[in-house]
Amino acid sequence: xxxxxxxxxxxxxxxxxxxxxxxxxxxxxxxxxxxxxxxxxxxxxxxxxxxxxxxxxxxxxxxxxxxxxxxxxxxxxxxxxxxxxxxxxxxxxxxxxxxxxxxxxxxxxxxxxxxxxxxxxxxxxxxxxxxxxxxxxxxxxxxxxxxxxxxxxxxxxxxxxxxxxxxxxxxxxxxxxxxxxxxxxxxxxxxxxxxxxxxxxxxxxxxxxxxxxxxxxxxxxxxxx
Amino acid sequence: xxxxxxxxxxxxxxxxxxxxxxxxxxxxxxxxxxxxxxxxxxxxxxxxxxxxxxxxxxxxxxxxxxxxxxxxxxxxxxxxxxxxxxxxxxxxxxxxxxxxxxxxxxxxxxxxxxxxxxxxxxxxxxxxxxxxxxxxxxxxxxxxxxxxxxxxxxxxxxxxxxxxxxxxxxxxxxxxxxxxxxxxxxxxxxxxxxxxxxxxxxxxxxxxxxxxxxxxxxxxxxxxxxxxxxxxxxxxxxxxxxxxxxxxxxxxxxxxxxxxxxxxxxxxxxxxxxxxxxxxxxxxxxxxxxxxxxxxxxxxxxx
Numbered sequence: 001x002x003x004x005x006x007x008x009x010x011x012x013x014x015x016x017x018x019x020x021x022x023x024x025x026x027x028x029x030x031x032x033x034x035x036x037x038x039x040x041x042x043x044x045x046x047x048x049x050x051x052x053x054x055x056x057x058x059x060x061x062x063x064x065x066x067x068x069x070x071x072x073x074x075x076x077x078x079x080x081x082x083x084x085x086x087x088x089x090x091x092x093x094x095x096x097x098x099x100x101x102x103x104x105x106x107x108x109x110x111x112x113x114x115x116x117x118x119x120x121x122x123x124x125x126x127x128x129x130x131x132x133x134x135x136x137x138x139x140x141x142x143x144x145x146x147x148x149x150x151x152x153x154x155x156x157x158x159x160x161x162x163x164x165x166x167x168x169x170x171x172x173x174x175x176x177x178x179x180x181x182x183x184x185x186x187x188x189x190x191x192x193x194x195x196x197x198x199x200x201x202x203x204x205x206x207x208x209x210x211x212x213x214x215x216x217x218x219x220x221x222x223x224x225x
Numbered sequence: 226x227x228x229x230x231x232x233x234x235x236x237x238x239x240x241x242x243x244x245x246x247x248x249x250x251x252x253x254x255x256x257x258x259x260x261x262x263x264x265x266x267x268x269x270x271x272x273x274x275x276x277x278x279x280x281x282x283x284x285x286x287x288x289x290x291x292x293x294x295x296x297x298x299x300x301x302x303x304x305x306x307x308x309x310x311x312x313x314x315x316x317x318x319x320x321x322x323x324x325x326x327x328x329x330x331x332x333x334x335x336x337x338x339x340x341x342x343x344x345x346x347x348x349x350x351x352x353x354x355x356x357x358x359x360x361x362x363x364x365x366x367x368x369x370x371x372x373x374x375x376x377x378x379x380x381x382x383x384x385x386x387x388x389x390x391x392x393x394x395x396x397x398x399x400x401x402x403x404x405x406x407x408x409x410x411x412x413x414x415x416x417x418x419x420x421x422x423x424x425x426x427x428x429x430x431x432x433x434x435x436x437x438x439x440x441x442x443x444x445x446x447x448x449x450x451x452x453x454x455x456x457x458x459x460x461x462x463x464x465x466x467x468x469x470x471x472x473x474x475x476x477x478x479x480x481x482x483x484x485x486x487x488x489x490x491x492x493x494x495x496x497x498x499x500x501x502x503x504x505x506x507x508x509x510x511x512x513x514x515x516x517x518x519x520x521x522x523x524x525x526x527x528x
Contacts, residue, residue: 051435072439079437089432105235106438150436 001027001158001189002048007057009043009212017043019212021057025191027157030184030202033193035209041193044209045162048191049081050074079107082151084161088143090135096122096146097131103154121153122146125179141172148179158189165194173198233445240449243422251454254418258458258505261411263465265404266493266501270466272396273497274490275389286358289380290351290370300375301349307373308351311366315356322347348377411508415454416516419447423520430524444517451513452506459505463498 002025009018018040025031033041046052047059050066059066061077069077090099100118109117122128125145127138135143144164151159161180165173177192181202184190197206206218244251290308292301301319308317326345329335335342355363367379423430433443470490477488493501 049435075434075437075439075442077437078435083435085435089428089435091429091432093429102433103436105232106433106436106442108232110231 001025001029001061003058003060004047005058005060007047007059008055009040009047009052010055016055016212018047018054018209021214023207023214025189025205027189028184028187029189030181030204031189031191031207032197032204033191033207033209034195034197035215036195038211039209040212041209042162043212044207045160045191045193048158049083049160050077075106079103079154080156080158082148082154082156082159084144084147084151084159084164086163086166088147090143090147090150092134092136095132095134096127096138096149099135099146100149100153103150107154109154117153117155118149121149124152125149139172140168141175144168144172144176145179148176152183152188156188158191159183161190161192163193163195232442236442236445237449239446240453243446243450244453250418251457254415254454255457255461257414258411258454258509259461259465261407261414262458262462262501262505265400265407266462266466267469268396268400268403269497270470270490270493272393272400273493276393277491286355286363287382288351288353288355288363288367288370289378289382290353290376291378291380292349292351293375293377294348296349296375304351304373304375307370308353311369313355313357313359313362313366315354317354318352320350320352322349325350408504408508412512412515415451415509415512418454419451419513419516420520422447422450423517423524427524430521434524440518440521444514444521447517448510448513451509451511451517453509454513455506455509456502458509459502462501462505466498466501467492 004021004023007018007021008016010016021044033044035041043052047054047066048061050069054067057067062080064077066077091102094102097118100121101114104114104117119128119131122131125148127142127145127149130138130142135146138146144167148161148164151161159180164180165176168176177198177200180190180192181200184202208215208218290304292304305317305319308314322345325347329347355366357363363381367381370376371379430443470492474489477490
């Protein structure tokens with residue numbers, strides 16, 4: 001589904017953020033990208049969603065080489081992904097419903113469908129009763145769940161989450177992770193970057209990065225770590 | 226197609242929400258556009274009114290043909306017949322030197338004995354009304370007439386109305402320049418406002434880009450905001466012009482006795498009012514498109 005072939009990424013004036021990365025992500029896989037701060041986890045996720053472009057190498061997704069993607073095609077590529085960020089990037093001048101409906105407006109979905117799909121997404125993350133509330137009055141965990149609702153509302157086949165539990169305590173973090181696992185169970189590819197690998201009974205792939213280099217790529221990690 | 230219009234409707238709604246949520250500054254923007262456009266529009270109003278007056282004045286271009294002092298009657302008759310043949314001549318009036326001298330003495334109450342003028346100093350003359358203002362044809366006629374024996378001088382009198390029209394023409398050019406400069410100022414002011422708005426919506430723009438919005442989708446509400454600014458400003462200009470005309474005309478009627486006449490300003494045509502509003506909307510649209518396009522490109526997250 002997604003193939004990295006000899007990927008290098010260098011920022012101006014810095015060392016290589018990623019060096020010679022070769023990996024493959026299969027459909028409906030649960031992938032954890034782990035490593036310490038500065039290991040290149042966020043850069044790797046940004047390369048998948050074309051927020052960044054690799055300095056060299058090829059990223060193949062659905063027979064497209066993302067390294068050679070035209071700038072005008074990038075918005076249409078990004079619509080295939082659901083993206084969740086550590087700082088959740090919610091719009092605080094819009095209520096929960098309006099935040100979640102934003103991707104649908106971008107995808108040209110009409111009004112009736114928007115209502116139905118936004119409510120379904122909010123229901124999925126347990127925020128249906130808070131659709132009129134402004135995000136600022138939600139707890140940290142609820143805000144992150146709202147960000148997940150926004151990511152899943154357009155029914156992407158791939159969810160990309162950049163340290164989604166980084167700012168949350170354990171109880172909220174487990175709650176968020178369980179939501180991701182539930183999506184993977186219904187066939188969505190879920191790619192999560194995290195400092196530490198969570199304890200999970202679900203089969204997953206672990207991609208471990210240190211200083212921009214791929215140290216480990218372990219498929220089908222045993223049911224319990 | 227439905228999605229396309231739905232998308233534009235959504236962008237328009239978003240623009241309206243932005244305008245109403247910042248109603249104070251939006252009204253200020255309407256005023257800035259309205260007052261700025263009022264300057265050239267009021268100039269246009271004055272020029273249009275004065276042009277109408279000058280167009281209503283009927284006048285002919287005239288030639289004055291002065292003949293040589295010792296010219297014989299035969300030659301005068303020949304010139305008369307030559308003039309009758311010219312197609313651009315509407316009518317001719319012959320004034321003999323004796324008639325002219327009598328008229329002058331009567332008019333100025335002169336007595337030749339007192340003034341010491343023993344001889345009639347005036348020449349015989351033809352005063353010719355033309356049926357054209359075409360300078361090329363008139364100059365050809367002057368050239369032809371000046372070759373006839375006995376013709377001393379020819380004067381072409383364009384008349385004060387023509388001078389007035391020339392002044393109005395110059396005024397129109399001046400107004401066009403003023404208008405152009407003010408339009409540039411408006412583009413800068415509206416563009417700057419829209420640029421600042423993109424900065425206040427920076428988070429929204431970045432998130433929209435991250436989840437797949439195209440630049441044209443993001444800049445659409447900003448363009449509609451500029452368009453609404455233009456509409457508001459244009460309406461203020463038209464209403465202010467109307468108010469000015471009312472006040473001026475009332476004052477003119479009140480001062481009729483003192484001035485011995487009235488000068489009533491006429492409203493611009495509805496097409497002209499519509500043009501003012503359309504120009505304001507176009508300026509708003511262009512300025513916001515340019516500013517939003519530039520600004521949103523700077524938020525490009527793709528590296």
